[in-house]
């Protein structure tokens with residue numbers, strides 16, 4: 001690991017000042033950044049430690065019914081929070097389906113959003129990767145790419161965004177609050193990420209010095225609480241990244257779907273909100289036929305980026321499964337295997 | 350960039366001088382303090398051998414900068430027993446053959462202590478397997494580990510009631 005300067009500012013304003021210097025990185029839980037620094041893939045000149053910024057540690061219900069979550073809230077604390085469990089159960093389930101107990105105790109909201117792809121060529125400082133430097137090329141195109149993207153990719157980059165937490169956030173239209181040298185802004189999580197294009201690799205829209213201060217779950221997202229699930233397919237039952245995953249949420253009235261929210265994980269360089277699939281469900285009767293149509297709509301534009309055509313069918317099956325589980329109702333208590341296809345049935349709420 | 354930090358490790362204050370901010374908590378524990386109970390398996394957050402409690406919460410010490418923890422309370426496997434009286438989790442690992450070579454064991458034990466305080470003594474066998482998934486055992490002692498954590502949970506509950 002290269003050495004670096006270390007600063008621990010006491011206010012967000014001071015953090016932004018320190019973080020605006022070229023080569024500076026924010027240090028939150030450290031679970032992704034230190035890993036990448038050990039691999040020599042990230043070589044920051046300075047780390048700005050934001051772990052003691054009280055302003056970023058709070059979970060606060062707002063007057064308009066939304067829930068504002070500070071960027072330094074740890075993943076495990078958020079998953080165990082009563083309001084999250086009650087109003088946004090799929091968010092809790094996705095958090096608990098990610099990483100391990102130890103990692104969730106360290107990982108933060110902001111760091112989870114900003115975590116980097118797990119592509120083996122990105123992780124190897126000596127491989128060609130446009131995420132190391134645009135223009136380097138992409139060794140994954142001709143390499144081991146069975147877990148890579150099937151939606152929204154270009155030959156510039158076929159890596160996927162690895163987060164579980166971000167998938168229900170995308171489905172629920174979460175807002176990301178950013179502060180920076182040019183002031184603060186709030187953007188939808190959908191617009192927060194950039195997909196790759198013909199020359200630019202994917203990433204976030206954060207500029208140097210900008211810091212995520214909070215993520216807000218809008219109040220209208222609460223109406224899915226009774227029917228909301230996150231299902232994640234992985235190589236082993238626990239402690240593995242998603243091959244594909246799906247957040248599915250239904251609002252059902254008079255036997256018909258009044259509103260649906262769907263997002264997929266492990267398929268693209270960002271958490272993939274599937275609006276076409278949501279549209280396909282609106283007004284439909286909840287059931288296998290409608291869910292199948294929705295899954296076909298969600299993956300209509302999918303194409304393999306390598307040795308991964310199977311992911312298209314897998315994503316459809318996982319989405320159908322998540323929709324069925326959502327229709328059955330949110331379990332009264334969190335399954336012992338959160339997000340798992342092996343979770344045993346529990347009574348719905 | 351020299352830095353001085355202070356850590357309370359297993360109840361004792363330690364001042365540590367760092368030549369630069371790079372050392373992880375794991376390296377400080379092993380190389381500076383001489384507490385080698387905490388193991389380095391992967392050094393990348395993937396195996397759990399380095400698990401310790403920071404302010405009562407289990408974390409991977411290999412992915413934590415020591416400098417960031419200035420002032421924190423750290424508990425390592427060396428700090429669990431009360432003199433010759435083993436912690437209930439330690440005793441249960443012996444009772445249930447929760448190890449073979451023992452390399453992963455300090456991490457397993459610290460992770461179990463952390464897990465049991467998270468679940469409040471209510472975890473099913475399945476929840477324990479899930480909750481312990483961040484700790485790999487290359488000897489495959491998983492069945493004994495699960496039984497040890499279940500027994501420790503029951504014994505802690507019993508002790509709490511008496």
Ligand SMILES: Cc1cc2nc3c(=O)[nH]c(=O)nc-3n(C[C@H](O)[C@H](O)[C@H](O)COP(=O)(O)OP(=O)(O)OC[C@H]3O[C@@H](n4cnc5c(N)ncnc54)[C@H](O)[C@@H]3O)c2cc1C
Nearest residue numbers: 028029030031032033098099108110111112114163164212
């Ligand atoms: C073995 C292993 C398994 C894992 N498995 C999973 C999994 O199954 N599912 C999953 O979703 N994740 C998984 N993870 C990833 C884990 O969720 C991330 O490492 C974690 O969420 C990152 O959060 P952090 O606070 O530690 O971020 P850090 O490592 O501190 O930071 C990560 C990046 O975010 C930036 N950053 C942090 N906070 C802010 C902020 N407030 N504003 C702007 N930038 C910021 C940092 O500068 C850095 O670039 C796994 C990780 C490991 C090591």
Ligand code: FES
Nearest residue numbers: 390391392397411
């Ligand atoms: S040494 Fe820390 S997780 Fe493996």
Ligand code: FES
Nearest residue numbers: 449451486487488
């Ligand atoms: S007992 Fe040998 S690694 Fe677990």
